[in-house]
Amino acid sequence: MSDVISLESIPTISPMFRLQWEEVQDAFVILYPEGMVKLSQSAGETLKRVDGAASVGDIINDLEAQFEGADLKDDVLQLLEVSKENGWIKTTS
Amino acid sequence: MAGLKQQVNQAGHTVTPPLWLLAELTYKCPLQCPYCSNPVEIAAHKNELSTDDWIRVMREARKMGSAQIGFSGGEPLIRQDLEELIAEARQLGFYSNLITSGVGMDEARIKAFKKAGLDHIQISFQASNEELNNFLGGTKTFEHKLEMARLVKKYEYPMVLNIVIHRQNIDQMTDILDMVVSLDADYVELASTQYYGWSLHNIDQLLPTRDQLERAEKIAHEYQDRYKDKMKIIYVVPDYFEGRPKKCMNGWGNIFLTIAPDGVALPCHSARQLPGMDLPSVNDFSIEQIWNGSNDFNKFRGMDWMKEPCRSCDEKEVDLGGCRCQAYMMTGDATNTDPICTKSSEHQALLDDVARIETNALNHVEEKPLIFRNMKNSKKHLDSLTKSE
Numbered sequence A: 001m002s003d004v005i006s007l008e009s010i011p012t013i014s015p016m017f018r019l020q021w022e023e024v025q026d027a028f029v030i031l032y033p034e035g036m037v038k039l040s041q042s043a044g045e046t047l048k049r050v051d052g053a054a055s056v057g058d059i060i061n062d063l064e065a066q067f068e069g070a071d072l073k074d075d076v077l078q079l080l081e082v083s084k085e086n087g088w089i090k091t092t093s
Numbered sequence B: 001m002a003g004l005k006q007q008v009n010q011a012g013h014t015v016t017p018p019l020w021l022l023a024e025l026t027y028k029c030p031l032q033c034p035y036c037s038n039p040v041e042i043a044a045h046k047n048e049l050s051t052d053d054w055i056r057v058m059r060e061a062r063k064m065g066s067a068q069i070g071f072s073g074g075e076p077l078i079r080q081d082l083e084e085l086i087a088e089a090r091q092l093g094f095y096s097n098l099i100t101s102g103v104g105m106d107e108a109r110i111k112a113f114k115k116a117g118l119d120h121i122q123i124s125f126q127a128s129n130e131e132l133n134n135f136l137g138g139t140k141t142f143e144h145k146l147e148m149a150r151l152v153k154k155y156e157y158p159m160v161l162n163i164v165i166h167r168q169n170i171d172q173m174t175d176i177l178d179m180v181v182s183l184d185a186d187y188v189e190l191a192s193t194q195y196y197g198w199s200l201h202n203i204d205q206l207l208p209t210r211d212q213l214e215r216a217e218k219i220a221h222e223y224q225d226r227y228k229d230k231m232k233i234i235y236v237v238p239d240y241f242e243g244r245p246k247k248c249m250n251g252w253g254n255i256f257l258t259i260a261p262d263g264v265a266l267p268c269h270s271a272r273q274l275p276g277m278d279l280p281s282v283n284d285f286s287i288e289q290i291w292n293g294s295n296d297f298n299k300f301r302g303m304d305w306m307k308e309p310c311r312s313c314d315e316k317e318v319d320l321g322g323c324r325c326q327a328y329m330m331t332g333d334a335t336n337t338d339p340i341c342t343k344s345s346e347h348q349a350l351l352d353d354v355a356r357i358e359t360n361a362l363n364h365v366e367e368k369p370l371i372f373r374n375m376k377n378s379k380k381h382l383d384s385l386t387k388s389e
């Protein structure tokens, strides 16, 4: 992949999309013009930590703390890369 | 779908949430597009819900799981309470879409909508040049639309540009796409006219020929490729040439809930014409009662209503038998297979009609004039109905 995401970069949700919790779906969703993507639980847990302040490394640490020491680095990086490809998030550097 | 709260209603149907609330705020419109999807009977439905009614509808639908709201019409900008409705939608957590011709908009309003929390604006163009755009819309709007599109970008909304495609503008596909590229659209919807309401009246002038369609598709695909990193171009070709119908509304009573200006709840914006509908109004029932319990929304839910050949067809989950309105308009029975399907016994009649239209088009024969969508023509239509009764 051309733009690999580094641990230091800081992701933000792109202004073209909105992430929100949907009670009736029991899931996080990404909303955009006339459409909606329902996120898996792990994708939702990751993207809800994207707040424009936390770095990718912070997000991984936070998730690993919550899910008791699981090694989530590769999964998170992969998810963020896909999210970036879809235009859902932007990253610094 | 795991996690999705489905429920089985009294009629025994599995009911999913009405994800999409289409709020048709008014049938009034300064334009007169001859392909307008509003009913031809607009002049008979002049009552409009109040601001409070709409707020109640939004709250109830949101509770049922609606996540997207489309403010449309007619022309939604005619409603002076639009800012207020947008603010309420945002506060309730809707993703709000304004679907407009751009007429009635100015910079101050675009700014106010942003402040109220509007998420996205879709502007429709009739064509890519002033003359044809203004002719089709029945009024001078082209320059204004261009200006509004630029402002939508300036205020950093995601911008969808929508162009309804038909025989009168399909040969301008290159120009249309160059225009949307120059306006820096994020999404482009090239929507082939669908034939009900006004467009069915005008189908002889609107249905493109096969040749036209092939050329246009090729051009659209080129642009899709070339700009794939910049904008998403969606071209929905007319199902008249496909041999299989579309899964209309993604399934009856499945995700779409339309509320007409007078408060009538509809499974699709054209369903008002079908016989045997109760047409429940939000003035009398809650959204929950309408969505889960009404006769109208259960009528064609799922597949139990199907007759042959759909009933035993192995493709029935793919298209759910197509469009109920099309089936009704072409066969007189809404439970029939959509005649677009090659398995329909009425399919040959459809092909014959398409051939007649195409022959007339190639020979420039006009059997009847183009009728523009306006209250005067709607009244004329209503008068002719009462006379023939």
Ligand code: SF4
Pocket (backbone or CB within 6 Å): B029, B030, B031, B032, B033, B035, B036, B037, B038, B073, B074, B075, B101, B124, B373
């Ligand atoms: S299609 Fe044209 S006439 Fe109909 S509501 Fe839209 S802008 Fe108005």
Ligand code: SF4
Pocket (backbone or CB within 6 Å): B244, B245, B309, B310, B311, B313, B314, B315, B316, B317, B319, B320, B321, B322, B337, B338, B341, B342, B343, B344
């Ligand atoms: S017969 Fe009915 S279900 Fe089968 S493909 Fe045709 S429309 Fe679809």
